[in-house]
Amino acid sequence: MxxxxxxxxxxxxxxxxxxxxxxxxxxxxxxxxxxxxxxxxxxxxxxxxxxxxxxxxxxxxxxxxxxxxxxxxxxxxxxxxxxxxxxxxxxxxxxxxxxxxxxxxxxxxxxxxxxxxxxxxxxxxxxxxxxxxxxxxxxxxxxxxxxxxxxxxxxxxxxxxxxxxxxxxxxxxxSVSAASVPAMATAVGASANGSASAAxxxxxxxxxxxxxxxxxxxxxxxxxxxxxxxxxxxxADDPVSLAIHGLIDHAATQAKRIDEIVVALERLGTSLEGLQGADAALLDLRRLSAAIAGKVDGTVTEER
Incomplete structure (x- = not known):
């Protein structure tokens, strides 16, 4: 005792x-x-x-x-x-x-x-x-x-x-035995697909x-x-919590990207208000993407 x-x-x-x-x-x-x-x-x-x-x-x-x-x-x-x-x-x-x-x-x-x-x-x-x-x-x-x-x-x-x-x-x-390797491989694959963070x-x-x-x-x-x-x-995070935080991070990244597009448009002399009408159809999205990446000289041509 x-x-x-x-x-x-x-x-x-x-x-x-x-x-x-x-x-x-x-x-x-x-x-x-x-x-x-x-x-x-x-x-x-x-x-x-x-x-x-x-x-x-x-x-x-x-x-x-x-x-x-x-x-x-x-x-x-x-x-x-x-x-x-x-x-x-x-x-x-x-x-x-x-x-x-x-x-x-x-x-x-x-x-x-x-x-x-x-x-x-x-x-x-x-x-x-x-x-x-x-x-x-x-x-x-x-x-x-x-x-x-x-x-x-x-x-x-x-x-x-x-x-x-x-x-x-x-x-x-x-530390896994040979018999448990397939199960661990399945768990790792699920983690790679973003279902959970194993820890x-x-x-x-x-x-x-x-x-x-x-x-x-x-x-x-x-x-x-x-x-x-x-x-x-x-x-050892909760998989559901990880998924929610991942969505929040993705939304924040998208918002930041949109801000960058707006800044690029203003730098190129085009405003969002000007794109609301018929001129929006003339916008070449590929050239806009290239402009944001800095691959063109900063001018937008009006011909397609």
Whole structure:
């Protein structure tokens, strides 16, 4: 028990720069308190003392604002940051080294008693603030769920899910096996066509491996990839947002081009008002384009 507690404190101090000391973490971090009480509730649940387990869970909810069903499985070194409003369902499974922010719901969409109704988070998953992960599917290792995303489908390992409903962004830089090359080629081709900007460099950096037990005064050695607070990763933009920004940039470019045409017309002695009548039909668009490019001497002939 104390080994797990030391691991939890070390994890919080590693991932939260606001944590100044182990004593501060032990006494002032509700995420840590919720996890400790959940272990007690889960032990009662496993021992078929179901009412006692639910009562301990309810007390933990009252004290911390974090509701974890005693039937849920929580791994090692899980960090619940801030934590207010976090809800974890009965059949949810949270792997080692996961990070969960405030307002997260790991919920179910099925009413079938005894079924796997809640999601499974594999090792190293980060779930941003306000995200909802709903259903009995799996979120792959080192995946990231953006803040306020609503995820109802599986997310592959190393991927990032954003939006409502969530869209999965496959990482651009990933170490892939020969069997996964065709899938990555398809993703790259889609990106080349402008459908999305694939991004996430976390799949290449594996979350680690550690000497879990702390014995004989030896410290746990853990190799971790760069931690991404709130699931924010470089270049991991929402494809829809990218498309909208692309349209805005295109409109701005067109407006700039029109301004250049107007300036060129005025330089050539022709005004837009003069082009509104019959003279507009006499305008040679090719010569106008050449004039804008500086390929003619700046005079417009009146003969076609």
């Amino acid at each position: 104390f080994t797990r507690l030391r691991e939890d404190i070390a994890t919080i101090r590693e991932r939260d720069p606001a944590a100044r000391s182990a004593w501060e973490v032990l006494t002032c971090y509700p995420g840590l308190h919720a996890l400790v009480l959940h272990r007690l509730a889960h032990a009662c649940w496993q021992g078929r003392r179901r009412w006692l387990a639910r009562f301990v869970s309810q007390m933990a909810r009252f004290m911390t604002g974090i509701e974890i069903h005693p039937g849920a499985t929580v791994g090692r070194r899980v960090f619940i940051d801030h934590g207010m409003g976090v809800v974890v369902g009965e059949t949810a499974q949270i792997g080692d080294d996961c990070t969960i922010y405030q307002g997260v719901t790991l919920g179910g969409t099925s009413l079938t008693r005894g079924a796997k109704r809640h999601p499974t988070l594999e090792r190293g998953v980060i779930v941003g603030a306000g995200a909802k992960v709903l259903g009995g599917f799996t979120i792959g290792a080192d995946a990231k769920i953006g803040s306020n995303a609503v995820v109802t489908k599986p997310v592959p390992a190393g991927g990032t899910a954003v939006g409502n409903p969530a869209r999965v962004i496959v990482p651009a830089a990933a 996430c460099n976390t799949a290449a950096n594996e979350r680690a491996a550690s000497n879990d037990a702390v014995r004989g005064g030896n410290k746990r050695v853990t190799e971790r990839s760069d931690f991404c607070a709130y699931g924010i990763t470089p270049n």
